[in-house]
Amino acid sequence: MNRPVPASRPLDPVSLKLFVAVCEEGSVARAAVREAMVASALSKRLGALEAELGTALLVRHARGVVPTPAGEALLARAREVLAAMQRARAELGEFAEGVQGSVRVLASPSVLAEKLPDDIGRFIAQHPRLRVSLDERVSADIVRALLDGAADLGVLWDQVDIADLVARPYRRDRLCVVMAPAHPLARRPSLRLAEILTEPSVGVAPGGLMDRLLRREAARAGAELTHRIQVSSMDAACRIVAAGLGLAVLPREVAVPHAGAGRLALVPLAEPWAERRFVVLTRARSRTSAAARLLAQELESVAE
The missing domain is CATH 1.10.10.10 (Winged helix-like DNA-binding domain superfamily/Winged helix DNA-binding domain)
Known part of the structure; x- marks a missing residue:
């Protein structure tokens, strides 16, 4: 026994x-x-x-x-x-070197493609004696790492089960339809998802949260979402769309830097679910370091 x-x-x-x-x-x-x-x-x-x-x-x-x-x-x-x-040994070693704490942040690809690096860079400039590491993970892995104590903060889209974690509001973005300026739909003031389902398209991160969202909404419209090309990053999608190989549904905040000099046309996606909200996840206060709480509060302060 x-x-x-x-x-x-x-x-x-x-x-x-x-x-x-x-x-x-x-x-x-x-x-x-x-x-x-x-x-x-x-x-x-x-x-x-x-x-x-x-x-x-x-x-x-x-x-x-x-x-x-x-x-x-x-x-x-x-x-x-x-x-x-x-990690504890490394953090204590950093104290000996004059660093007053460290924070490990995990972020989803969508968040990393937008303003999170700038927000963390500003935080580090204000707190030079804190050390912040930043790694990319998919949302489910971020939640798991936080629950297991393998990370201090997670920043991701709020469309995920956060279990017993604490969520703080962060930024938001808006999905739009990205296409070459010569595309017949490029001059439309807005578009519905049902209007683009028959167009050649570029899919991003198959199986990811946004891919699943688009497939679910296409099914509700009585159609099946199919892509001419599938890529793993939004930057790659923008380059392919600019080459005239199809259109893509992407966050406007990601597409804008690629749209300069008339390379891309961005048309708002007129759907109630097209606005995405991001959150900062931490464990309970008693299980979160002072440095991690300070960074979480800084990110919450720029919530939109």
Whole structure:
């Protein structure tokens, strides 16, 4: 029978690190080489960990080891714990260098394509002793990273389940139909989605939130959304549209910088769902650092 882990006995991070090494290498011997220790000592450490948890973590076979279901669960948590410890060590090191805190921000591609880099740049200029890292992720991964403690802030479109996270308002944008100036629809004051569904088009980030939104609204109009070309970025979509290969539905804020010198025509998309709202996500205040709260408040201050 499995024994529960005593609540008063925290797991040893060294044992967790060794366990992760064994799982990643698939071999106690290779993990021992990687960790610069004797294989017998590593095996003894793993045995003590299994005894402490009261369950088998590894299955031994002729070609090495693989984690049991319990081992798989521990492997995921161990990686989170070790990553959190590494971030804490790095942040404390930054304090020693004069930096007073760090914030890891994850943002969706749509947000990164607009004003977030400028907003964070302004924040850093005002707070030079804070360090901010910025990475791109899809919305679901941003939420997961925040819940797991792998990030401090997330900035994304509000069309996602935020679970127990705290949402602050940020900026918004407006979708428009982007096309070459010579396109027959380029002089229209506005367009409905149903009016462009038969036109050759460029799709952006297949499977992403905006792609799913457009497909859902096309289905409501009794049509199926199909694209002549699909690309992964909005910048690429603008270049393809400018070449006259089709039209695209894009945020106006992204398309405007590409529209100079008459390269693109931007026609508002007259749909109630065409305005997108972005939010800044954090964990509860008690689980958010002072530096992260300061950046979240700065981003909220420019909410539109």
